[in-house]
Amino acid sequence: MARMTKPPDDTGRVILGLDAAERAERRRQLLLDTALEMFATAGFAGTTIEALCQTALVGNKAFYEHFRNKEECYVALLQRCTERTFTRVVEAIPHDDVDEETTTRALVGALAHALTDDPRVSIVTFGVAGGITVRIDKLRRENRRGASSLVVSTWERSGDDLPENVGAIALAVIGGLFGLIGDELDRVDYRPDPSAVDELITNMGDFVLAVRRGMH
Known part of the structure; x- marks a missing residue:
């Protein structure tokens, strides 16, 4: 080394x-x-x-x-992409007392744009730049757990009683959201047009809200 x-x-x-x-x-x-x-x-x-x-x-x-080494450079790049994505999502949290659906759609919209506006960011974030190492894959999973914590904190704002396994549910939601984004980007060769992104955001919001309805 x-x-x-x-x-x-x-x-x-x-x-x-x-x-x-x-x-x-x-x-x-x-x-x-x-x-x-x-x-x-x-x-x-x-x-x-x-x-x-x-x-x-x-x-x-x-x-x-x-x-x-090269792996450490990739790790630093992935961390930078992740931090910038999280910043955009956090900045999208409404400061006013709005309903949960409005908050949800604002957050998934920010997430979608953060990962689709620049195709290079999505390629690095989703790890499709071939030859990814065990360390990099582990970091990607850690980042998803961090994102799931943000989901839980958003749900806690509702004041509802949340199930004991809410962390696992939130992690599954993040996996589902990333799956929707990844599938859409793959379908359009990582160059989605605005209408495709709008439809993606709608689908992401519908998915999260459906999960929330199942928790009540």
């Missing part, structure tokens, strides 16, 4: 208005931006560190300052 390379101690230098830490973070984000494109098009197995660095116009040494 490649070892992390310690970056040079130039913290006192300011170049183009950026100090060393800011320049390092800019390189890291550039590498992740490039990784998003390459993993989505060439796949995990088909992307090499050398090609990634050449495309990003970043030296191999800079890559190893941030990531130990």
